[in-house]
Amino acid sequence: MMELFLDPDDPRPLAVQLYEQLRTAIAEGRLRPGDRLTPSRTVAADLRIARATVTEAYGRLSAEGYIEGHSGRGSLVSAVPQPARRRTVVAALQPTRRAGAIVPFAPRPGAASEFDCQPGHLDPALFPVADWRRCCLRTLDHALGQYDDPQGTPGLRAALANWVLRSRGVAATAEQTFVTSGAAHAVDLVARVLADPGATVAVEEPGYPPVVAILRSQGLRVAGVPVDEHGIVVEAIPANARLVYVTPSHQYPLGMVMSRRRRLELLRWAGRSGAAIVEDDYDSEFRHAARPLEPLQRLDRDGRVIYVGTFSKTLSPALRVGFLVTPVTLLPALRAVRQAVDWCPPPATQGALTEFITEGYLDRHLRRARRRYGERYRLLRSSLDQLLPAGYRRLPAEAGLHLTVSGPRDAADPDLTPILRRHGLRLTSLRRSYAFEPAATGMLIGFAGLPYQHVVPAVHALSSVLNS
Ligand SMILES: Cc1ncc(COP(=O)(O)O)c(C=O)c1O
Numbered sequence: 264m265m266e267l268f269l270d271p272d273d274p275r276p277l278a279v280q281l282y283e284q285l286r287t288a289i290a291e292g293r294l295r296p297g298d299r300l301t302p303s304r305t306v307a308a309d310l311r312i313a314r315a316t317v318t319e320a321y322g323r324l325s326a327e328g329y330i331e332g333h334s335g336r337g338s339l340v341s342a343v344p345q346p347a348r349r350r351t352v353v354a355a356l357q358p359t360r361r362a363g364a365i366v367p368f369a370p371r372p373g374a375a376s377e378f379d380c381q382p383g384h385l386d387p388a389l390f391p392v393a394d395w396r397r398c399c400l401r402t403l404d405h406a407l408g409q410y411d412d413p414q415g416t417p418g419l420r421a422a423l424a425n426w427v428l429r430s431r432g433v434a435a436t437a438e439q440t441f442v443t444s445g446a447a448h449a450v451d452l453v454a455r456v457l458a459d460p461g462a463t464v465a466v467e468e469p470g471y472p473p474v475v476a477i478l479r480s481q482g483l484r485v486a487g488v489p490v491d492e493h494g495i496v497v498e499a500i501p502a503n504a505r506l507v508y509v510t511p512s513h514q515y516p517l518g519m520v521m522s523r524r525r526r527l528e529l530l531r532w533a534g535r536s537g538a539a540i541v542e543d544d545y546d547s548e549f550r551h552a553a554r555p556l557e558p559l560q561r562l563d564r565d566g567r568v569i570y571v572g573t574f575s576k577t578l579s580p581a582l583r584v585g586f587l588v589t590p591v592t593l594l595p596a597l598r599a600v601r602q603a604v605d606w607c608p609p610p611a612t613q614g615a616l617t618e619f620i621t622e623g624y625l626d627r628h629l630r631r632a633r634r635r636y637g638e639r640y641r642l643l644r645s646s647l648d649q650l651l652p653a654g655y656r657r658l659p660a661e662a663g664l665h666l667t668v669s670g671p672r673d674a675a676d677p678d679l680t681p682i683l684r685r686h687g688l689r690l691t692s693l694r695r696s697y698a699f700e701p702a703a704t705g706m707l708i709g710f711a712g713l714p715y716q717h718v719v720p721a722v723h724a725l726s727s728v729l730n731s
Contacts, residue, residue: 265294265301269310277312281320289329289340296342300330365476368695377687378721382516382665383580384712389632390579394624395615402614411610413602414594415442415586419613422620423572423586431547433560433570435588441597442608445585446545446573450508451477453569453587456596457539458483458505465504467495469696469703471515471543474508487699490514494521497528506539511559512547516667516696516707518660526559533567540568546576548629551640552661566590574616576664576711577629584608584616636664639710639718646722647708652730655705664711667693670704679728680706686728688721 265288269280288294301309303317310317321338324330330338369383414420421437428435443449458464460482466475468487478485486501495509509529511521521529533540542559560570573585589597601607619625643666647657654671670693680692683706693705713721 267301267306267310269312278316278319278323281306281317282323285320285324286327286329289324294340296340298340299336300338300340302337361480361482365480366472368473368476376684376689378689378717378724379712380688380690380708380710380721381712382691382707382709383575384709385576385579385664386635386711386714389628389635391624391628394628395619398615398618398622398624399611401618402611405610405614407610411607411613413598413607415440415608416610416613416617418617419620420586422617424588426620426625427570427572427588431544431555431558431572433544433558433572433588435570439588439591439594441587441589441594441601442613443585443587444583444608445575445580446543446571447473447477447585448583449569449571449573449585449587450474450541450543451481452597452600453539453541453571453589453593454478454481454483454506455600456593462505463501463503464506464508465500466508466698467510467514468699469516469693470508470698471510472695472698474543475698478508485698489700490517490519492519493525494519495525495529497525497532500532500538502536504536504538506541507533508541508543509559510543510545512544512555513660513662515543515545516665516693518658518663518667520553520556520661521559523556526556526562530559530563530568534565538567541571542568543571545571545573546663548577549633549636549640549664550662551637560588566592569593577625577632578619582612582616584612635715636711639713639715640664640666642715642718643708643710643713643722646719650722650726652726655729665707665709667707668705669693670706683725683728686724688724688728 265285267281267284269277273280285294285300300321303314303321306317307314321330325332325338328341331341332338417437419442420440423442424435424437424440427433443452454464454477458481461484463484463486464478465486465488466478467490470487475485486504488499489496494511494514495507500507507529509521511526513520529540540559544558547555558570560568567590570588571585574582575585644657647666647668651657651668656669658667658669660666678692678694680690683690690709691707693707694702697703710718
């Protein structure tokens with residue numbers, strides 16, 4: 264079904280106007296084979312024209328093979344493949360070089376793999392459906408008739424502040440907490456308010472590619488700074504960096520924890536050079552061994568650290584909820600930018616999440632998820648240690664939902680992920696995390712979407728491909 268229009272100023276006969284609209288819609292794929300055309304009687308009544316005018320247009324489409332009459336079902340678009348029209352990109356719609364340079368981080372969802380080791384995927388069976396549904400239903404009792412606070416609802420901000428204080432020792436108040444659509448969105452907002460196009464910002468190399476894409480899309484100069492076993496190498500940060508983005512609790516993708524000494528060194532450097540720091544604490548709720556270190560945000564004495572958290576690992580990446588905790592001085596600009604772009608986070612999701620946290624469902628869910636993911640983590644770790652071929656090494660990681668394997672150093676070899684994919688293994692190449700340096704070989708193996716009983720077979724499949 265498709266809305267048809269007639270232009271009273273168009274000198275062409277009405278039947279020709281109808282014919283042209285339908286033919287173009289079929290040729291451009293807006294009407295697809297098997298779609299039913301609106302009955303001619305209805306079109307005639309809607310447009311207040313004679314039915315014969317509509318049947319004339321339909322007759323021409325039928326004679327040219329675009330549609331076929333089916334008794335009792337009206338006219339259907341034919342299955343005859345239409346030649347794909349070459350589309351010339353109108354200059355007005357040519358994306359800018361900046362936008363065109365962004366490579367999508369995640370491919371479009373493809374066919375399911377036998378072993379889903381994609382970092383970022385969670386076990387859908389662990390999502391607490393019944394509890395979440397209850398929280399959503401309770402929320403629907405509240406009014407949803409207006410725009411809401413760009414910073415997030417006061418109820419959710421209070422719940423988040425209390426929770427991060429309790430779970431990660433972040434010194435947060437509801438006033439300082441700002442709800443976002445995930446961690447990457449938080450980085451986007453902070454960069455928008457702190458760095459003008461052309462300014463230099465620093466990220467870890469290797470690092471999290473979506474953040475590099477966000478910063479570049481804003482016209483910022485992104486500098487990649489190497490990491491060692493203690494975290495970002497502070498002396499390699501460009502002196503003019505306005506903002507430094509780091510993942511201290513669990514470096515993405517290599518997995519090390521930034522040492523306390525390095526944290527203090529980074530803060531001292533930022534103090535001297537007048538830079539702000541974004542601390543992305545994306546997955547430290549899943550800590551499998553060592554005690555957490557004090558967040559940068561807590562060590563910061565002069566208010567230059569913005570702490571970022573997300574529910575993409577703790578609950579679901581599909582919820583699109585994250586948050587930041589910021590010195591209050593940044594709030595007016597953040598609120599103004601958020602309101603200008605999309606006004607506010609969705610109140611219904613916020614209401615459900617507030618209930619979910621305050622009623623204790625989140626703690627309960629996390630206890631269960633930590634247990635399950637912890638079992639998979641330990642099994643994956645030991646299986647990799649036993650089965651990886653020579654030249655491959657599992658990197659130490661004590662938090663999070665993926666393990667990283669480094670490959671042979673000298674490899675200029677082709678990327679193995681498509682080959683692994685053909686063998687039923689879906690994972691992410693370590694190369695993708697390098698935006699500046701020649702990439703090291705290796706892979707990120709997510710275990711949250713991989714059922715426990717699949718862990719060992721997946722590692723067998725991996726090592727047999729790597730051995731071949
Ligand atoms: C380093 C890092 N930051 C943030 C995120 C989560 O991003 P978001 O909250 O935008 O889904 C991920 C997800 O894998 C990540 O690896």
